Amino acid sequence: MMGTSRLLTKVSDEIRAKEVQLQQSKAQQGCLIIKSANTWINEAKNRPIPNMLFSEFWYETELCILFADTNIGKSILAVQIADSISRGVAIRGFKLEVQPKKVLYLDFELSDKQFENRCSQNYTNHYQFNSNLLRAELNTEFNLPKDCKNVEEFLTKTLEKTIVDNGISVVVVDNLTFLKTDNERAKDALELMKFLKYLTKNNGVSILVLAHTPKRNSSNPITKNDLAGSKMLMNFCDSSFAIGASSLEPSLRYLIQIKQRNTEHLYHSGNIVVCRLAKESNFLSFQFEEFGAEQDHLKETSFSDISERDDRMKALISEGLSNVKIAEELGLSEGAIRKRRKALGL
Template identity: 50%
Template sequence: MSHPQNVPPAGGQQGINPDVIRQEIARLLQPDADQPDQGNQLFRLRSAADWMERASKRPIPKMLFGEFWFQGELCILFADSNLGKSILAVQVGDSISRNEQIGPFRLEAGRQRILYFDFELADKQFEARYSSNYNYHYSFTNHFLRAELDPMADVPKTFANFEDFLNHQLENLVVSTGATVLIIDNLTYLRSETERAKDALPLMKHLKSLKSKHNLSILALAHTPKRDAAHPITRNDLQGSKMLMNFCDSAFAIGESAKDKSIRYVKQVKQRNTEEVYGSGNICLFTISKPYNFLQYEFMGYGREWEHLRQPEKEDREALRTQAAELKLQGKSFREIAAEMGITHTKAERLLKEGQ
C-alpha cells in the first residue's frame, strides 16, 4: 500500500507524523518560502510577528494636513455643492508643494509633487480664482501639476469604455510625472454612479490599488446629497457613503454655519492614523477670503458643531416631539428613538421631557 506524500507511517502503521505537520506549518509561515506556482493568490500569509517586523521597517505616516490627512492615505473630503471643496483642496495641494503648512495644521511630510485632476473648472475659471482680475497671477510652484480633460479626445477601441480609458490615462500621468500626491476633483468623473454600491466598489478598489502600487497619498473630493442643516455631519451624509467609507482610510467634511453663511467648518468623520481631534466638540472654523490673488480658507479658530447647526422652528420642534412620543409608545429606547430620528439620544430624551 502506498502512503500519502510527506506523511510516512508512524510505528510501522499508516498514520500522521506530528513532526512532519510542524515542519509543514513552519514552511508555510516562512515569508520567502518556495511554494509551487498557483497563479494569483488572494491572501498573503505570514506570521503576526513577521508582519510586525516588516511594518516596523516602513516609515511612520506623516501629516499632510494636520490630523485630517496623513501620508499614504486614501482620504475623502466631502461637502454639499458650493461650499468650497475645490478651494480647500487646491490650498492643501499648494501648501504641500511648498512645504508650508496651513494655519495650525501640521505638514510633516515635506515637499511633495502634486498631481491635481480638475474635473470641475475650465482653465479660465481656474485663472479667475488665482489671479487679481485675470492679472497678477498667483505663482504656483513647479511641484503643483494640474490636469483637465481634453474634450476632443476619443476612447481607443482597445478600451471597453470611457472609465477604463480614464483610469489608464490617470495612472500613466502618475508614472510620467513622478507625483506622490494625487488630488481628484471629484469622484463623480471616475464613476458616474457613486451612490450605488455596485459602482462605488470598483472605483474604490481601483484607487486603493493605485495608491499601493505607486505609494501615493490620495485626496478624493465627493458630493453630499442635500442634507438637513439641523443635524451634525456624519459619514452617512457622503454620497454612496457605506462603500466609499469602508474603503477609504480617512475622511473629513465641510459644513456651512447656520448662524453665519460666510463661515465654514471642517470636521473629522473617519480616521485610522490618529484619534479623533476635530470631532463635533472641536470643529475648525474658516472664512473664505481672497486677500490678493489666491482664493483660500482662512483659519478662524475652533468651535462646537451644535452652535453652527440650524435651530428648528417651533413647528418643527413640535413635530419632533410628536414623533419621539410615538416611538416611545412603541417601546423603543432613547437610543433607538435617536437612531431612527437621526438625532442624539440626549436630544431624544430632552424632546420627550418637553412633551410631558
C-alpha cells in the same frame, strides 16, 4: 583558498535566495498572503511612519475622501492643500510634516479661466504656484481606445501611467462623480475604490478624493451617511472629513473628522475647526479662525433665517439678559453669542 571562499559565498547566497523564495511561495496561497503576525510587524518596521499632509485629517499613502454640499468650498480647500504640499509649507492653523512633494490635481470641475479667476485679482496679479503642482483637465478631443468601455475606464488606465511618468507623490481628484457617474451604486463604488486603493498600495501615492453630499438638512450634524454612496465609499477609504456651512455668518465654514485610522478622533462635533472663506489679494482660501462646537454652527429649526435669529438676540439683549442666558434661549453656546454680537457691533 580564495576561490573556495568565493564558491562557498556563492552557494550560501543561492541557498538564502531559495529559502526566501520558498517562504514567499508558502506565504502566497491563492489570493492571500499569509505570514506570522511578528513577520508582518518586522517588515512594517522598515517602512516609514506616515506623516501628516493636512493635520490629522489626512496622512501620507492614505486614500482620503473630502465631502460637502455644493458651493461650500471643496475645490477651494483642495487647491489650497495641494499648494501647501507642493511647497512644503503648512497652511496657518494646520500641520504639515513632509518636504515639498509633486502633486497632480485632476480638475474636472473648473475651466482654466474659472481656475484663473480664483487665483488672481480680476484676472490680473496672478498667484504663483510652485512648479511641483501639476493641474490636469480632460482632453475632450481624445479617441476612446477599443479596449475601453467608457471615459472613466480610459481615465483610470491613464492615471497610473501618469503618476509613474511624472514622479507624482500626491493626487487630488476633483471630483468623484466624474470618475464614476454611478458612484451611488454599490458595484461601481466598489470598483472605483478598489482602483484608488490599489494606487496607494502599489505606487505609494496619497490620494484625496472630493465628493458631493445629497441634499441634506443643514440643521443636522454631518455624519458619514451624508456622503453619496456612503456605505461602500466609507468602507474602503482610510480617512474622511467634511466641510459644513456655518449659520453664524455666510463666509464661515467648519471642518469635521468623519473617519480616521492613523490617529484618534480629534476633530469631532465638540471640537470642529472653524475657518473663514476669504480672498486676500489673489488667492481664495480657507483661513483658520478657531476651534468650536458644531452645534453652534447648525441652522436652528425654530428660525427661518439668520436675520430672524439676530432679531430675537437683539430683543433679548435689550431686556438686559447676559450672553449665557441668551445662549440658553437660542440653543447656542455663550461663545457663539459673544462672537455674533461682536460681528453685529452689539
